[in-house]
Amino acid sequence: MLAKIVEEVIFMLPTGSDRFSEMRKLACPPARTDSELADAIREALEWDEFVPHESVRATVCEGLVTLEGTVRRFHESAYAERIIRLLAGVRGVRNRLAVREAEEIPTSREPKAG
Numbered sequence: 001m002l003a004k005i006v007e008e009v010i011f012m013l014p015t016g017s018d019r020f021s022e023m024r025k026l027a028c029p030p031a032r033t034d035s036e037l038a039d040a041i042r043e044a045l046e047w048d049e050f051v052p053h054e055s056v057r058a059t060v061c062e063g064l065v066t067l068e069g070t071v072r073r074f075h076e077s078a079y080a081e082r083i084i085r086l087l088a089g090v091r092g093v094r095n096r097l098a099v100r101e102a103e104e105i106p107t108s109r110e111p112k113a114g
Contacts, residue, residue, distance in 0.1 A: 032089035034060040041065060044083050051080045056097065058084070063091035070098045 038060045045053035056069040071077050077097040084093050
């Protein structure tokens, strides 16, 4: 709703003004390609300490993101979906992450015995 109002106000401004150009850039950021969006998703998951990014795969098709893989807890699945939804260019998220208890998932972070 707010975006629609901003867009209407922008189009009321004279087209030759610098203010028009700047407001248009803010209201209508350039669209991300699926490849750029996939890179942003990968980076967001890698930087987030609450999501086991090594076991989450994301595919993007026309801004629709599908999350697949396995996480240890439900909150990891919900959190992964939430941070992806916040990225510019994401039109929707299909969360197909399976939730398994921590002891069922082998991880490379387990301490070595001895």
